[in-house]
Amino acid sequence: MAVKVMIPTPLQKLTKNQADVEANGSNIRELIDDLEKNFPGLKERICDETGKVRRFINIYVNEEDVRFLKQDSTSLKDGDEVSIIPAIAGGR
Amino acid sequence: MSYVKGLKCRECGREYPKEPLYVCEYCFGPLEAVYDYERIKKKLTKELIESRPENLWRYKELLPLDGEQTCGLNSGFTPLIRARNLEKALGVKELYIKDDSVCHPTLSFKDRVVSVALSKAKEFGFNTVACASTGNLANSVAAQAAVAGLKRYIFIPANLELGKVVGALIYNPILVAVEGNYDQVNRLCSEIATIYKWAFVNINIRPYYAEGSKTYGYEIAEQLGWKAPKHIIVPCAGGSLITKIWKGLKEFKALGLIDRLQTKIYAAQATGCSPIVTAIKENAEIIKPVKPNTIAKSLAIGNPADGVYALATVKETGGWAEDVSDDEIVEAIKLLAVTEGIFTETAGGVTLGVAKKLIEQGRIPKDESIVVSITGNGLKTQEAVVEKIGKPIKIKPNIAHFEESVKI
Numbered sequence: 248m249a250v251k252v253m254i255p256t257p258l259q260k261l262t263k264n265q266a267d268v269e270a271n272g273s274n275i276r277e278l279i280d281d282l283e284k285n286f287p288g289l290k291e292r293i294c295d296e297t298g299k300v301r302r303f304i305n306i307y308v309n310e311e312d313v314r315f316l317k318q319d320s321t322s323l324k325d326g327d328e329v330s331i332i333p334a335i336a337g338g339r
Numbered sequence: 340m341s342y343v344k345g346l347k348c349r350e351c352g353r354e355y356p357k358e359p360l361y362v363c364e365y366c367f368g369p370l371e372a373v374y375d376y377e378r379i380k381k382k383l384t385k386e387l388i389e390s391r392p393e394n395l396w397r398y399k400e401l402l403p404l405d406g407e408q409t410c411g412l413n414s415g416f417t418p419l420i421r422a423r424n425l426e427k428a429l430g431v432k433e434l435y436i437k438d439d440s441v442c443h444p445t446l447s448f449k450d451r452v453v454s455v456a457l458s459k460a461k462e463f464g465f466n467t468v469a470c471a472s473t474g475n476l477a478n479s480v481a482a483q484a485a486v487a488g489l490k491r492y493i494f495i496p497a498n499l500e501l502g503k504v505v506g507a508l509i510y511n512p513i514l515v516a517v518e519g520n521y522d523q524v525n526r527l528c529s530e531i532a533t534i535y536k537w538a539f540v541n542i543n544i545r546p547y548y549a550e551g552s553k554t555y556g557y558e559i560a561e562q563l564g565w566k567a568p569k570h571i572i573v574p575c576a577g578g579s580l581i582t583k584i585w586k587g588l589k590e591f592k593a594l595g596l597i598d599r600l601q602t603k604i605y606a607a608q609a610t611g612c613s614p615i616v617t618a619i620k621e622n623a624e625i626i627k628p629v630k631p632n633t634i635a636k637s638l639a640i641g642n643p644a645d646g647v648y649a650l651a652t653v654k655e656t657g658g659w660a661e662d663v664s665d666d667e668i669v670e671a672i673k674l675l676a677v678t679e680g681i682f683t684e685t686a687g688g689v690t691l692g693v694a695k696k697l698i699e700q701g702r703i704p705k706d707e708s709i710v711v712s713i714t715g716n717g718l719k720t721q722e723a724v725v726e727k728i729g730k731p732i733k734i735k736p737n738i739a740h741f742e743e744s745v746k747i
Contacts, residue, residue, distance in 0.1 A: 256533050256543075257364040266533050292365065302625070303350070303367035305642070307526060310519075312642065314628050332529045333362040335369040335545065335644050 250278060250323050253330040258293075261286045270329075275306060275319040278329060293331065303334045341405040342379050346370040346546055349648075357405070359463055359543040369645070370546045372403040380594050385565055388596075394443075395451055395554040401590060402455055402554075403547045409461050410483050411454020413443045415554050419562035419710075424678035429698055433708040435568070436675075437559050439715070440683050445482050445506065446716035447475035447684075448555055448580065453483050453540060455551035460538035466490060467537040471528035473521050473576070473637045474503030475715055480540055481510035492537065494524050500636065502719035520631060522642045549645075552580045556587030559710055560597050567597050569707040570658075572605045572694040574686045574714055575615045576640040578649030581606055584712075585652045605703070606653050606660035607693035609633035609668060609685075612641055615649050619660035626650065634665045634723045635685040637715060659702050663692035669727050671695065672717060682717035690714070 249269045254262045262268050270285070272278030279300075283290035295301050299319070306313045307330040313321045323329070346355040350368025361370055379400045391397035395415025396408045420436045439448040453476065460468050469492040470480045477493045484491035491512040495504070496519060507514055517524045532542045540548045560567050567588050573581040585604055592600040608616045611633030614626050626646035631639035643649065653660055663671070668685055671692035675681050683691075694711050697703045717724070734744045 253530055253533065255362075255529070257362055257367070259533070260364075292367075301367055302647070303362065303369070305526075310523060310526070312522070312526075312628060315630075330526065330530060332526055333367050334642075335362050335367070 249325060251328045252278070252282065253328070253332075255331055255333055257333070258289060258331070261289050261292070272323055274317075274322045275300075275308075275313060275329070278323060279319075305332045305334050306330070307332065342375050342400050343403045343405070344373045344375055347373045357403075359460075359465075359538065361543050361545045372546055372550055374401065374403075376590075376593060383594060383596075385561075385596060388561065395454060395551070395558075398554055398557050401550075401557070401587075403550050404455070404458055405462055408454070408458045410457040410487050411444075411450060414450040414454045415442065416558060417442050419559060420679065420681075422679050422711075425675070428674065428678050429695060431698060431703075431705045431709060433706075435559075435563075435708070435710045436679060436681060436713050437555065437710055438681060438713050439555065440681060440687065440713050440717070445475070445478040446719070447479065448552070448714040449475040449479040450483070451554050452476075452548045452551035453479040456480075456538075456540035456544045456548035457483050457487055457489065459547040460489070460540070460544055461487060463538065465538035467492065467535075468540060469528070469531075469535075469537045470494065470540045471521070471525045471542075473639060474499050474506070474719065475637055476541065477512075477514070478503060478506040478510075478719075481507045481512040481514075484512070485510040494528050494531075496521050496524050496636075498636075500720045500722050502721055506719055521636075521640055522628070522631075525640075525642075549579050549583055552583035553587030553590070555580065555712070556584035557591060559584075560588060560591050563708070565597055567591070567600050567602045568710045569601065570603050570605065570703050570709045571712065572607055572690050572697070572709070573712045574638055574690045575606045575608050575649055576638040576643065576686075578606075578615055578643040578645035578647075580712075580714070582645050582648040582652050585656065602656060603658040603703075604652055604656040605658045605693065605697060606649055607690045608660070608662045609635040609638055609689050610662040610664050611635070612639045613662040614641060615643055615646050616660040616662045618646070618650050619653050633668075634720075635668055635689050636720070637684060637686045638689060659697065661693045661696045661700075661702075663689055663696060667692040667696075669724055672724055673728070675713070676717070681713060683713045684715035684717050684720040685723050686715050687713040687717070688723075
């Protein structure tokens with residue numbers, strides 16, 4: 248169950264400067280827990296104190312915003328690509 | 340000469356140095372430039388501003404450069420027009436158009452933000468700039484980067500209007516048309532920005548870029564004789580412009596350049612893409628993203644980066660929000676053209692259409708000063724109106740046929 252995860256610049260210090268890493272999990276929540284195992288400290292940066300994905304982070308599975316899917320319950324399968332992206336970007 | 344102390348997270352307050360950074364490493368909140376207002380207050384007077392050339396750099400102490408401006412030297416200071424014919428048509432007493440459809444050099448308010456972004460990118464030493472754009476930003480980055488001698492990568496949704504594609508290509512950028520909507524282009528650019536160390540004006544240069552929008556608000560206040568209007572209607576895409584107009588007016592008040600500030604600010608969107616307006620109407624705390632479907636492509640951002648701040652601006656000022664259909668957009672474009680002689684793009688149709696609606700609803704009183712924000716030029720979005728205006732009357736070159744064909 249390997250999923251490719253794109254890591255945003257501000258978090259690359261925690262992934263030894265890798266812009267993408269591999270992780271496992273059958274949904275987004277599990278994926279974040281797995282990332283935390285390999286890159287300690289990552290989870291508290293992606294999620295707030297209640298464990299929910301922070302307001303200023305958007306997560307995409309195969310280019311689709313998970314808010315159009317099942318949020319952090321969105322299921323994952325082998326070969327999927329996940330992007331973690333700061334919400335603050337863009338503007339026409 | 341710099342009056343910028345550094346960057347600061349809008350959410351958690353953590354401070355950062357003046358670098359090409361845009362999000363807080365800890366909470367992912369947006370970073371914003373922090374100014375030394377005490378020093379600015381000692382220097383920046385009405386007289387000093389008025390003595391300077393008529394472009395956006397007349398407010399340079401309030402813009403985030405360390406050195407002198409190098410790009411967009413003639414941008415900004417567009418006309419604020421007293422719209423007497425439109426006043427009659429809408430039944431109001433005092434209405435103005437702030438007309439950025441004639442901003443230099445690429446005919447939209449984006450020339451303001453790009454002037455600041457590219458001046459800053461040059462200060463940082465970048466030789467390549469890039470952006471994700473629905474068109475106006477593409478045109479401005481392509482043009483101004485060409486002048487500045489910077490390599491330029493422009494990413495647009497593939498379905499953009501021809502006028503905006505030509506308006507970028509003429510400046511010979513590397514223009515990448517992405518099969519997808521703006522939100523997809525933007526996400527792709529965020530991914531590209533993590534790999535290629537370019538100056539993405541609306542990503543890693545964003546804290547500096549966005550400050551350029553404040554000049555739209557400064558100019559409104561200066562051109563009204565150093566006072567703020569009672570009502571401003573602003574088009575919303577990512578939600579940055581509306582936030583920065585309000586910030587600019589608050590700065591003018593804090594610096595004593597205007598005496599009073601009781602302006603209500605209203606958000607305008609197209610019904611086919613109205614996540615910000617919907618949140619305001621439903622009094623929601625968060626913005627629910629949408630998949631855009633509207634002719635107002637320059638406003639078609641379903642996932643607005645500054646949405647929560649746009650929401651906060653409307654609430655803080657006691658304004659409101661409204662949306663208009665594609666038909667109403669076209670009607671408003673035509674209304675502005677025949678009353679004031681201004682041909683605006685679809686975003687301007689949205690703004691005027693919403694202004695009209697809010698006046699009809701009684702949300703905006705008829706006897707107070709109103710400013711309608713016109714941010715782009717209609718020649719770039721001709722597809723939106725070409726089937727909905729008249730056609731030329733074709734005749735043979737003689738008087739008889741003229742009189743036969745044209746009813747006089």
